[in-house]
Amino acid sequence: MSFTLHGLGVSGGIAIGTAHLISHATLEVAHLTIAPRMVDKEVARFEAALEQVKCELAAMKESTEHAPAEFGAFLDLHRMILDDPELCEVPKALIRERRCNAEWALVQQMEQLVAQFDEFEDPYLRERGQDVRQVVERVIKELAGHVGRTPLRSAKGVKEENLIVVAHDLSPADVIAFKEHHFASFITDVGGATSHTAILGRSMAIPAVLGLHNARQLIRDKETLIIDGTRGVVIVNPDPRVLEEYQLRKSQLELERTKLKRLKSAKTASIDGVEVHLQANIELPSDVPAALEGGAEGVGLFRTEFLFLDRGELPSEDEQFEAYRKVVKGMDGRPVVIRTFDLGADKDLNPEGTLGDRVKTNPALGMRAIRVSLAEPKMFRTQLRAILRASKYGKVKLLIPMLAHAHEIDATLAAVEQAKSSLRGEKVGFDPSIEIGGMIEIPAAALGIGLFLRRLDFLSIGTNDLIQYTLAIDRSDEQVAHLYDPLHPAVLMLIAHTLHSGEKAGIPVSVCGELAGDPNLTRLLLGMGLRTFSMHPAQILEVKSRVLKSDVSEIAPQVRKMLRLEEPAKIREQLERLNGAAV
Numbered sequence: 332m333s334f335t336l337h338g339l340g341v342s343g344g345i346a347i348g349t350a351h352l353i354s355h356a357t358l359e360v361a362h363l364t365i366a367p368r369m370v371d372k373e374v375a376r377f378e379a380a381l382e383q384v385k386c387e388l389a390a391m392k393e394s395t396e397h398a399p400a401e402f403g404a405f406l407d408l409h410r411m412i413l414d415d416p417e418l419c420e421v422p423k424a425l426i427r428e429r430r431c432n433a434e435w436a437l438v439q440q441m442e443q444l445v446a447q448f449d450e451f452e453d454p455y456l457r458e459r460g461q462d463v464r465q466v467v468e469r470v471i472k473e474l475a476g477h478v479g480r481t482p483l484r485s486a487k488g489v490k491e492e493n494l495i496v497v498a499h500d501l502s503p504a505d506v507i508a509f510k511e512h513h514f515a516s517f518i519t520d521v522g523g524a525t526s527h528t529a530i531l532g533r534s535m536a537i538p539a540v541l542g543l544h545n546a547r548q549l550i551r552d553k554e555t556l557i558i559d560g561t562r563g564v565v566i567v568n569p570d571p572r573v574l575e576e577y578q579l580r581k582s583q584l585e586l587e588r589t590k591l592k593r594l595k596s597a598k599t600a601s602i603d604g605v606e607v608h609l610q611a612n613i614e615l616p617s618d619v620p621a622a623l624e625g626g627a628e629g630v631g632l633f634r635t636e637f638l639f640l641d642r643g644e645l646p647s648e649d650e651q652f653e654a655y656r657k658v659v660k661g662m663d664g665r666p667v668v669i670r671t672f673d674l675g676a677d678k679d680l681n682p683e684g685t686l687g688d689r690v691k692t693n694p695a696l697g698m699r700a701i702r703v704s705l706a707e708p709k710m711f712r713t714q715l716r717a718i719l720r721a722s723k724y725g726k727v728k729l730l731i732p733m734l735a736h737a738h739e740i741d742a743t744l745a746a747v748e749q750a751k752s753s754l755r756g757e758k759v760g761f762d763p764s765i766e767i768g769g770m771i772e773i774p775a776a777a778l779g780i781g782l783f784l785r786r787l788d789f790l791s792i793g794t795n796d797l798i799q800y801t802l803a804i805d806r807s808d809e810q811v812a813h814l815y816d817p818l819h820p821a822v823l824m825l826i827a828h829t830l831h832s833g834e835k836a837g838i839p840v841s842v843c844g845e846l847a848g849d850p851n852l853t854r855l856l857l858g859m860g861l862r863t864f865s866m867h868p869a870q871i872l873e874v875k876s877r878v879l880k881s882d883v884s885e886i887a888p889q890v891r892k893m894l895r896l897e898e899p900a901k902i903r904e905q906l907e908r909l910n911g912a913a914v
């Protein structure tokens with residue numbers, strides 16, 4: 332049966348392939364023997380997990396108002412499976428008889444049941460074995476008590492390039508692991524448009540749709556999927572006519588992308604000769620070839636925290652130095668802005684949380700980025716020394732995330748001085764005049780910009796967080812994704828104020844948030860005075876093509892008028908005019 336799901340298109344393009352369902356809960360569980368006195372406790376743990384899953388299903392049922400009708404039926408079926416004594420009673424008997432852990436008992440029983448389903452001739456009944464697995468996965472996840480890394484399994488007989496990963500949730504560390512694979516696309520039930528999971532999707536230049544709510548429940552392994560990452564649409568089991576139409580659109584898009592490649596070595600300047608600099612955002616040294624391929628003039632943002640996110644431990648100075656040097660050398664004399672770790676919020680080193688108690692109930696407002704670095708001086712010093720050492724090999728700039736207070740800037744500058752003097756003492760080379768910049772991503776920083784301009788060499792506006800903190804919207808939460816509005820007048824005001832203040836003070840200001848890579852916003856940003864844009868390598872040529880077709884002297888007065896508007900709808904209307912204008 333063919334059906335369509337709608338979510339947030341976070342990385343454009345079209346993918347056509349085979350569904351590859353992955354889950355947080357691995358069904359390969361350990362077999363543990365437990366002490367006789369612990370048996371009752373183990374049974375109680377199993378019962379508590381069952382209860383929790385029942386609550387989860389009930390909560391999902393309540394929120395199914397807008398879901399396809401099939402979803403309610405799935406939930407009822409899963410609840411029935413959960414209530415079946417074969418699944419809720421037999422494992423308890425196994426725990427008692429064999430003195431084994433709950434996970435193992437449950438998986439043993441699941442295997443038996445799935446084997447029985449496999450015997451059915453009727454394909455519908457045979458497929459219900461999948462439902463048993465899904466229910467068991469839920470219980471196992473509950474028993475594990477935390478959200479772990481999502482294990483990637485291989486799919487027999489299908490090339491990775493044809494696989495579309497379907498998951499309930501993917502952490503940034505999960506997606507980083509995808510960089511070593513070649514999946515066609517990924518889709519998830521949760522996640523916001525500027526969550527780091529979405530950002531990684533864009534950086535891999537594969538279509539991705541997040542916030543689909545029930546995709547992991549409704550889609551079956553090996554079903555054919557069409558992913559339209561631009562419109563946020565997923566078509567499951569498309570009929571042949573639809574498939575053909577999308578195949579055509581996919582080849583058209585590929586053709587357009589090939590045509591854009593011709594712009595790679597063209598100088599980036601507007602019709603009236605205003606020079607613009609386009610740089611790349613990267614996460615790993617292995618992103619450097621894509622940055623060069625896209626014609627990046629440098630790296631405007633190297634998000635260093637992603638280097639080690641899936642390793643679960645802090646890297647040594649030498650390891651960091653090697654990674655930074657690789658990027659610097661790879662960029663061959665072009666500037667490289669290395670940002671110190673932005674750990675915390677949705678980016679932690681491992682699922683159990685290396686940051687431990689530091690990350691509390693509201694992580695986006697808690698210990699994150701420079702706050703963590705200043706609270707962990709040893710970690711900070713190690714990173715600063717590694718970056719300074721790499722500065723000997725090219726044009727490195729140091730960028731500090733999430734600054735809000737003057738004392739944070741002062742403490743950071745003091746830490747850099749200390750790192751420099753320790754290297755000097757050891758006679759280790761570095762660039763003594765390395766520039767130090769700050770991210771403007773907290774409204775307080777944009778409003779109190781004077782503090783920054785007096786202390787730092789350059790600024791970079793992180794619009795992803797600036798929007799999150801201005802509008803009080805968690806960027807990872809798909810439930811409030813509709814409120815994440817880059818065109819909110821308050822957001823535009825803060826960006827314009829930062830750009831204007833930087834220009835007056837003679838301090839360069841760039842934008843490295845996702846806005847910089849959105850071609851629909853290129854003219855708006857040009858008109859606001861932005862001259863340095865940093866974005867995912869895959870977006871550079873499209874933005875360049877917009878710059879080449881724009882006349883800044885015509886755009887600037889129109890944008891000044893737009894900035895006086897208070898209604899986002901009016902701003903949107905004017906933006907359409909600005910983009911449609913044949914300048």
Ligand code: PEP
Nearest residue numbers: 772793794795796843844
């Ligand atoms: C931003 O906040 O806009 C930014 C570039 O940093 P990150 O997305 O890594 O938080």
Ligand code: MG
Nearest residue numbers: 772793795796
């Ligand atoms: Mg940020």
